[in-house]
Ligand SMILES: [Ca+2]
């Protein structure tokens with residue numbers, strides 16, 4: 689399944705491998721497989737708001753190039769606390785880089801598979817830049833630019849499996865902010881199992 693969503697002139701593509709075919713190789717039709725050596729590998733990750741779940745891996749697991757071997761491996765994924773509405777974290781590349789793609793990967797057999805987040809960027813030159821905007825503060829009001837809304841949520845209840853989402857032609861930024869949302873509110877288990885986030889430089 690492939691969907692195209694045009695927002696802010698940026699194309700977000702996502703792929704879904706259903707439970708029956710998802711495996712540790714994270715191979716997708718259109719989205720490239722996760723990378724062990726991309727611009728995010730050396731980036732500094734900082735939690736801005738929200739709490740990671742007690743069973744979640746450390747934030748660094750998002751960029752370590754390692755992938756879960758199975759569909760339900762909490763310790764190989766990063767996810768916000770059960771029952772919470774998500775949170776925010778920031779990536780710092782140390783200097784401005786030209787970003788071709790931001791690719792995010794997730795895997796869970798049920799409601800923690802799909803992804804929902806807003807991606808913001810900042811080059812660090814705006815004097816009113818707030819590097820740590822908490823929930824309730826619109827990043828766009830304090831020096832961040834909204835790059836894309838990434839949503840792999842389907843309208844026909846197909847939740848489980850493996851997802852890869854790719855934002856292309858992102859632009860020149862030093863910082864990326866991921867504003868990550870719970871994907872369903874039927875129970876406490878709607879925070880996505882994020883396995884890896886790659887940032888591909890130009
Ligand atoms: Ca990576």
Ligand SMILES: [Ca+2]
Pocket residue numbers: 749750751752753754755764883884
């Ligand atoms: Ca990882």
